[in-house]
Amino acid sequence: MNRRKLLGGLLAGASVPALAACGGGITSLKGDGGSGGSGGGSSVGGLVIGTANFTENQLLGYLYAEALKGAGIKTNVRPNLGSREIVIPALQQGDIDLLPEYQGNLLLHFDDKAPQTEAGDLQNALTVALPGGLEALSYAAAEDKDVFCVTREAAREYGLRSFADLAKQNGKLVFGGPAEDKNRVVGLVGLKNRYGVTFKEFKALDASGPLVKGALKKGDVDVANLFSTDPDIEANDWVILADPKALIPAQHIVPVVRSAKADAKVRKALARLGGALTTQELARLNKLVSNDKKDPDRVAADWAAKNGLTKE
Missing domain, CATH: 3.40.190.120 (Osmoprotection protein (prox); domain 2)
Structure with missing residues (x-):
């Protein structure tokens, strides 16, 4: 990977005006339309973390919770909410504040003709494609395609x-x-x-x-x-099967957060987690949950403690 592009991707996280909006579908998990939020960014009051309806995403949600709690931020995890077509609108409407995502598929959700396939390019494109009020923070070393x-x-x-x-x-x-x-x-x-x-x-x-x-x-x-x-x-x-025409883009794990909650403590805590979480480690943690039938919240707590993320 080009080092300059990687640095640009890791630093990308500033709010950029949206050029694309989310399509139709559920607008609120409450069923009442919700209420989008905006502001200077504050984690006071804590963050609600939502996850999609598969094991790894639930595990990532609990890892986010552990990293944030280690920074003194209150968290509540709402696991297994559904597919991207459900959780992204929920994030937009403020039903949840934070979501573990995957770079390439997330970009294609908002722009199905996006040509980017490399991690740094994808991160830069996400800053433009995400709707107003949402940000993609520093992406993790870990990737799951x-x-x-x-x-x-x-x-x-x-x-x-x-x-x-x-x-x-x-x-x-x-x-x-x-x-x-x-x-x-x-x-x-x-x-x-x-x-x-x-x-x-x-x-x-x-x-x-x-x-x-x-x-x-x-x-x-x-x-x-x-x-x-x-x-x-x-x-x-x-x-x-091989993908010679690069249909499937890079899929580094990326936190997507409501800007109203993305203060410096949140950014720092999730960046620390992203730097520690490798693809190999993520695969190992997946095995503990999927094959060894361990609880994802317990697996996340043990891993966070072992990697020094429970303390600032």
């Missing part, structure tokens, strides 16, 4: 090594992933537009969870949308 996987047997049978190979089997294979994949660029839309891929069927399952992984094992789906930090990929010897 969407990956499209097949079994070793399917790879041999159909000659699958990359996304381009999928087009040779158009109309024959079944794709499985979260329901949002049907209309996302990092999903069926992008595979068709960039690689000319079409499928026999799409099965709406979950995000790198037991449903989609179970379907891949049983052969109910041929291609599954998983996450690169999922320990089951290596455990099952599944094949990650």
